[in-house]
Amino acid sequence: MLVDRLTQTCEGDTTQVVEVLSMELQHGIIAENDAANSACVISDWRSCIADIPGWLKDEEAALLYESAQALSDHGRIVEIGSFLGRSTVCLACGLEKASRPARETVLAIDPHVHPPTVHPQYEPIQGRTTEADAANPRGVFEANLVRAELQHRVEIMQAYSVDAAKRIDQPCGLIFIDGDHSYKSASGDLAAFGKHLHPKGRIFMHDYKSWDGVTQAVDEAVSRDEWTIERVVQSIAVLRR
Numbered sequence: 735m736l737v738d739r740l741t742q743t744c745e746g747d748t749t750q751v752v753e754v755l756s757m758e759l760q761h762g763i764i765a766e767n768d769a770a771n772s773a774c775v776i777s778d779w780r781s782c783i784a785d786i787p788g789w790l791k792d793e794e795a796a797l798l799y800e801s802a803q804a805l806s807d808h809g810r811i812v813e814i815g816s817f818l819g820r821s822t823v824c825l826a827c828g829l830e831k832a833s834r835p836a837r838e839t840v841l842a843i844d845p846h847v848h849p850p851t852v853h854p855q856y857e858p859i860q861g862r863t864t865e866a867d868a869a870n871p872r873g874v875f876e877a878n879l880v881r882a883e884l885q886h887r888v889e890i891m892q893a894y895s896v897d898a899a900k901r902i903d904q905p906c907g908l909i910f911i912d913g914d915h916s917y918k919s920a921s922g923d924l925a926a927f928g929k930h931l932h933p934k935g936r937i938f939m940h941d942y943k944s945w946d947g948v949t950q951a952v953d954e955a956v957s958r959d960e961w962t963i964e965r966v967v968q969s970i971a972v973l974r975r
């Protein structure tokens with residue numbers, strides 16, 4: 735896809751992507767419609783998440799956005815680990831952009847405790863979160879959804895994934911896992927939520943090859959032939975049956 739090609743060429747620097755896009759358009763290398771769509775895709779998720787602290791990188795954000803946008807009738811979108819909403823907003827923004835029926839939402843699962851249980855790197859991230867905000871993760875999460883005007887596209891489930899998985903009652907088309915990064919939880923989430931995946935759905939596992947527990951969980955499941963890695967985008971492994 736055009737955005738993928740440009741993002742790769744520009745090594746994820748989205749400002750440069752927009753510049754290359756307009757240059758290619760000027761020189762007739764790409765059509766006006768394609769350029770307009772891609773510029774829209776880029777600016778949409780970018781502006782929505784610009785002020786939301788988190789670890790999600792640009793290419794990962796674009797992947798979530800585009801995958802949510804492209805999802806057809808293969809079930810709902812589920813996110814495990816919302817934190818302050820960086821990934822949630824990308825997913826919700828994709829749904830919105832695709833003008834999916836209003837009842838379609840992202841199911842955003844997170845216990846919203848402070849400090850977040852399993853992110854030792856968590857400090858009020860790089861000075862971007864005040865202590866007061868840090869102590870109220872759900873409040874900040876909800877405020878971020880409102881600011882992005884996407885609150886209607888998100889159903890919040892304040893719960894640990896182990897309990898949340900038991901409450902899923904419909905097939906899921908896109909499951910983004912970014913919760914507890916320990917081996918036990920990552921492999922547990924993969925197994926428990928994998929059961930709810932639509933046959934044509936995908937699991938997006940964040941922090942593959944950057945967190946040992948996540949990497950081990952994915953590699954073991956792949957070696958047991960439970961999952962195939964379709965692609966890896968920065969630290970997101972996209973898994974299919």
Ligand SMILES: C[S@@+](CC[C@H](N)C(=O)[O-])C[C@H]1O[C@@H](n2cnc3c(N)ncnc32)[C@H](O)[C@@H]1O
Pocket residue numbers: 787788789790814815816817818819820821822843844845846847850851852853893894895896912913914919
């Ligand atoms: C790395 S952060 C998620 C970052 C987020 N996806 C983003 O893009 O900014 C991990 C989140 O997982 C949540 N979490 C920790 N253990 C969890 C569990 N067992 N089930 C669900 N969420 C969990 C934490 O509360 C934290 O908010």
